[in-house]
Amino acid sequence: MAETRSQYQEELERLEASALGGVDMVNAALDRTLEAVEHQDVELAQLVVMDDDRIDGRYLEVHQSLITLLATQSPVATDLRLISALLHVLKNVERMGDQCVNICKMIPLSGNEPPADGRMVELILSMGKQVRTIDNQAKRAFEDRNVEMAKDLVRQDDVVDKLNRECFRLALEIGDDADKREWAMTMLLAARAIERIGDNAVDIGEQVAFVVTGLFREFEDASHPTV
Amino acid sequence: MDSSHLNETATVTDPNPESRTSSEAAAGRPGPTISFGAEGGAKSLKPAREDGNVKLEELHAYYGSNHAVRGVSLGFPAGKVTAIIGPSGCGKSTMVRCINRMHEEIPGARAEGKVMLDEIDLYDPRIDIVAVRRSVGMVFQKPNPFPTMSVIDNVTAGLRLTGASRGEMDDRGREALVGAGLWDEVKDRLKGPGTGLSGGQQQRLCIARALAVNPEVMLMDEPCSALDPVATLKIEELIGELKQRVTIVIVTHNMQQAARVADTTAFMLGGELVEVGATDKLFTNPDDDRTEQYVTGKFG
Numbered sequence: 001m002a003e004t005r006s007q008y009q010e011e012l013e014r015l016e017a018s019a020l021g022g023v024d025m026v027n028a029a030l031d032r033t034l035e036a037v038e039h040q041d042v043e044l045a046q047l048v049v050m051d052d053d054r055i056d057g058r059y060l061e062v063h064q065s066l067i068t069l070l071a072t073q074s075p076v077a078t079d080l081r082l083i084s085a086l087l088h089v090l091k092n093v094e095r096m097g098d099q100c101v102n103i104c105k106m107i108p109l110s111g112n113e114p115p116a117d118g119r120m121v122e123l124i125l126s127m128g129k130q131v132r133t134i135d136n137q138a139k140r141a142f143e144d145r146n147v148e149m150a151k152d153l154v155r156q157d158d159v160v161d162k163l164n165r166e167c168f169r170l171a172l173e174i175g176d177d178a179d180k181r182e183w184a185m186t187m188l189l190a191a192r193a194i195e196r197i198g199d200n201a202v203d204i205g206e207q208v209a210f211v212v213t214g215l216f217r218e219f220e221d222a223s224h225p226t227v
Numbered sequence: 228m229d230s231s232h233l234n235e236t237a238t239v240t241d242p243n244p245e246s247r248t249s250s251e252a253a254a255g256r257p258g259p260t261i262s263f264g265a266e267g268g269a270k271s272l273k274p275a276r277e278d279g280n281v282k283l284e285e286l287h288a289y290y291g292s293n294h295a296v297r298g299v300s301l302g303f304p305a306g307k308v309t310a311i312i313g314p315s316g317c318g319k320s321t322m323v324r325c326i327n328r329m330h331e332e333i334p335g336a337r338a339e340g341k342v343m344l345d346e347i348d349l350y351d352p353r354i355d356i357v358a359v360r361r362s363v364g365m366v367f368q369k370p371n372p373f374p375t376m377s378v379i380d381n382v383t384a385g386l387r388l389t390g391a392s393r394g395e396m397d398d399r400g401r402e403a404l405v406g407a408g409l410w411d412e413v414k415d416r417l418k419g420p421g422t423g424l425s426g427g428q429q430q431r432l433c434i435a436r437a438l439a440v441n442p443e444v445m446l447m448d449e450p451c452s453a454l455d456p457v458a459t460l461k462i463e464e465l466i467g468e469l470k471q472r473v474t475i476v477i478v479t480h481n482m483q484q485a486a487r488v489a490d491t492t493a494f495m496l497g498g499e500l501v502e503v504g505a506t507d508k509l510f511t512n513p514d515d516d517r518t519e520q521y522v523t524g525k526f527g
Contacts, residue, residue: 005523005524005525009525074482074483075523076486076511076522076523077512077513077518077519077522078519078523079523080510080511081511214511214512
């Protein structure tokens with residue numbers, strides 16, 4: 001039998017690479033976000049906010065191309081599952097970029113004074129690094145169609161959740177000073193946003209399982225936790 | 228389908244079954260629609276039918292030494308549409324033509340195995356082939372109305388042999404045209420030539436012709452490949468309505484058509500059945516890698 005539809009297959013591969021490339025864009029935004037948090041760099045934070053248009057542009061461009069493939073190529077079976085998954089992945093990537101924006105928009109609110117609690121900043125930076133690892137793992141699991149690697153994202157994400165709870169504990173201990181408490185509240189929101197980026201990466205992992213098995217199942221059900 | 232005549236006639240006691248000829252049986256006179264002829268001990272069949280379930284058991288078909296269908300076992304449940312897909316030359320049309328025993332009409336062609344219509348083996352040597360073709364109607368790729376006949380005569384052509392009265396034929400003809408979704412379009416031109424209709428109307432005329440003799444099964448071999456998209460969609464809608472009355476087996480190269488009309492889809496390759504299953508499953512998550520390769524267009 002002759003190989004057919006090579007252009008369509010090439011286009012699908014190109015769109016997958018483009019959608020997953022969005023994860024790299026998010027990681028670049030996350031790196032700058034963490035640097036802006038660490039140094040309270042308002043200008044760098046503004047750059048992240050403006051640069052989010054690139055992530056949104058990637059979302060719109062790939063989304064439209066996928067819709068065109070659906071309309072013109074009638075994909076089925078694995079191709080159909082892949083396109084469905086990529087539409088989800090794109091949305092996740094777009095949301096991850098938005099979380100970086102959310103953090104960066106808060107940096108001017110944290111004031112120009114030195115951090116009220118250096119330990120909390122360290123925790124947030126640790127969370128950011130862990131989320132970066134999770135993002136990369138989610139991307140690789142998708143590229144390799146590796147369900148086990150995708151499932152392992154839950155374990156990795158647990159580390160982020162623990163760090164997030166630690167931030168919360170530190171915020172409670174920060175004392176009665178109103179400025180310090182405001183700063184801690186802002187940092188908690190930043191930690192929460194980073195934690196959500198990790199959750200979105202786990203969602204990408206769930207799409208890996210869908211592409212491979214044809215069954216969608218949440219790796220962890222927040223409404224019915226097992227632990 | 229209206230299978231009442233089958234049930235009724237199945238219980239009719241034929242006073243002299245030996246005297247019945249195959250052409251009489253085919254013509255639909257009182258008696259089972261499909262009956263054993265005199266050679267088979269002259270027993271009339273009393274099938275406990277459940278509305279036209281077809282089952283292939285280890286079916287093989289040959290064109291001379293060419294082994295075109297290789298041991299296919301497959302069921303076509305009553306009230307459902309089953310689509311057969313596969314690349315050209317995979318044996319899907321041959322397999323379908325075995326169901327109404329048209330395959331053997333080709334010189335040098337033969338079939339082995341069983342084709343069961345409910346409890347009747349259509350390849351039983353005692354079976355009446357003409358009766359088989361009445362019970363298992365067929366619609367072809369290209370509409371083929373009888374060129375010299377009017378619209379209504381086309382529809383009632385199969386009834387003419389039954390000795391039905393003109394009034395009865397008109398009633399059944401009208402019923403078949405309604406069933407084929409064509410009545411409103413042709414009611415004012417019933418005496419006009421069948422070939423004067425559009426391609427899509429001609430195909431529905433052929434469906435009406437097949438319906439007029441009350442078949443239990445309808446085989447459709449690429450019924451829309453010569454039609455425009457609107458006519459195609461009308462036939463597809465019609466298939467959805469007809470499946471309540473007849474078991475439908477459709478051979479199609481158009482996978483989207485299979486996805487739209489069929490409850491079950493079977494994929495054939497090299498004369499063998501590769502996979503059969505619920506249509507949505509086969510098109511979203513097939514089990515066999517060859518099916519995956521074919522439906523995604525990676526070969527074909």
